[in-house]
Amino acid sequence: MGDDDRDIGGIVRSCNISRPNNVVTPNLDLKVSPNDVWNSSDKYLAPDMTSFNGLSEIFSLDFPIARRENSYDQVIIMNQNINQQLYLHSIQPVQFIQQIIVPQSRTSVACVAPTTTTPHEWINLQQLDIGANIYPNFNFSMMTPLTQTRTRNNQSIRLTYELLQEELKNDIWTWRKYGQKHIKGSPFPRNYYKCSTSKHCEAKKQIEKSPKDENIFLVSCSGEHNHDPPMNRRYLASCNGNSKFKLPKGINILPKASILNASTSSSKRVKDSRVVASPIIATNPPLEIGSKNKMVVEIVQNKGDGKEKVDMNEDIFMGFDQLQGVTTST
DNA sequence: TTCGTTTGACCCAGT
DNA sequence: TACTGGGTCAAACGA
Numbered sequence: 001m002g003d004d005d006r007d008i009g010g011i012v013r014s015c016n017i018s019r020p021n022n023v024v025t026p027n028l029d030l031k032v033s034p035n036d037v038w039n040s041s042d043k044y045l046a047p048d049m050t051s052f053n054g055l056s057e058i059f060s061l062d063f064p065i066a067r068r069e070n071s072y073d074q075v076i077i078m079n080q081n082i083n084q085q086l087y088l089h090s091i092q093p094v095q096f097i098q099q100i101i102v103p104q105s106r107t108s109v110a111c112v113a114p115t116t117t118t119p120h121e122w123i124n125l126q127q128l129d130i131g132a133n134i135y136p137n138f139n140f141s142m143m144t145p146l147t148q149t150r151t152r153n154n155q156s157i158r159l160t161y162e163l164l165q166e167e168l169k170n171d172i173w174t175w176r177k178y179g180q181k182h183i184k185g186s187p188f189p190r191n192y193y194k195c196s197t198s199k200h201c202e203a204k205k206q207i208e209k210s211p212k213d214e215n216i217f218l219v220s221c222s223g224e225h226n227h228d229p230p231m232n233r234r235y236l237a238s239c240n241g242n243s244k245f246k247l248p249k250g251i252n253i254l255p256k257a258s259i260l261n262a263s264t265s266s267s268k269r270v271k272d273s274r275v276v277a278s279p280i281i282a283t284n285p286p287l288e289i290g291s292k293n294k295m296v297v298e299i300v301q302n303k304g305d306g307k308e309k310v311d312m313n314e315d316i317f318m319g320f321d322q323l324q325g326v327t328t329s330t
Numbered sequence: 331t332t333c334g335t336t337t338g339a340c341c342c343a344g345t
Numbered sequence: 346t347a348c349t350g351g352g353t354c355a356a357a358c359g360a
Contacts, residue, residue: 151352177335179353192352196334206352 151222156202158222162210168217172229173197175205186211198227 147160176196183190188209195201202223210216 176333180337181351184350
């Protein structure tokens with residue numbers, strides 16, 4: 001894309017990390033996980049994040065000669081050989097996302113597993129073929145889909161998820177609404193979205209309220225993004241903000257009767273009949289679907305006076321077990 | 331001017 | 346073949 005706004009360390013991939021609600025800020029002291037299933041590197045990297053179980057199995061980052069820097073809410077793990085840095089830091093006190101700069105060469109990157117699956121299971125499910133520039137349609141993909149069907153033309157798989165309202169906004173992709181239909185048997189309309197980042201992107205998304213529980217949204221995704229996530233400075237800045245949650249724009253949550261009543265007053269447009277009108281855009285904080293917390297993991301490479309994307313030809317994969325020899329400094 | 335939303339019309343697969 | 350309903354298009358409109 002060549003967008004200047006995207007020079008902030010390149011493209012970022014984000015995934016979920018779940019933590020107990022009562023954990024506020026990463027405590028960088030070593031602790032033993034309550035369930036005691038961490039290995040030493042897990043404890044070292046995220047000592048009080050109990051859901052980081054198996055972290056070292058999920059990430060394989062090559063930091064053979066690394067050191068750790070502790071700050072208020074951040075851990076920096078540096079590979080002094082190839083000038084790589086791994087940042088672990090909280091965005092908000094109780095929210096953590098994990099973000100990885102998209103590598104440029106063919107590499108598999110696995111994101112943190114949801115608490116309901118083991119790291120191994122989750123890796124098998126959710127490995128991203130980043131080198132081939134294939135991105136999941138949306139970041140909910142780390143969840144277990146409610147249903148899996150095929151699209152009408154039978155060309156792609158459609159995964160349907162049940163999401164809470166507040167989880168809808170956690171999407172790194174930008175979407176443009178292209179249709180809305182009333183679905184038989186459901187009091188709520190279905191909204192159709194296409195990826196708006198690229199005209200050639202095939203990713204689509206449908207959002208509708210669950211007829212069983214109007215607090216639950218049924219989100220169906222099909223197709224895959226063939227481009228980088230729409231990250232820019234504005235977007236990243238918003239990630240650090242504490243913007244109040246707003247329902248994604250364009251999602252019409254009025255039940256059918258309400259819509260009909262509203263529309264009968266106008267021959268054409270139903271002006272302002274919508275409850276909400278904001279696009280599902282990346283100005284929202286990203287990537288915490290189904291989780292209460294998030295952690296950022298950034299990998300940047302310092303070359304000269306600027307930061308560049310990590311060249312994945314330089315293996316960033318290895319076990320965190322190899323971080324045993326990491327030294328700490330401030 | 332650009333981009334996103336709305337919404338009726340149209341397309342098409344399934345029955 | 347006709348009907349039904351889900352999916353998509355595109356003009357009109359708004360921000």
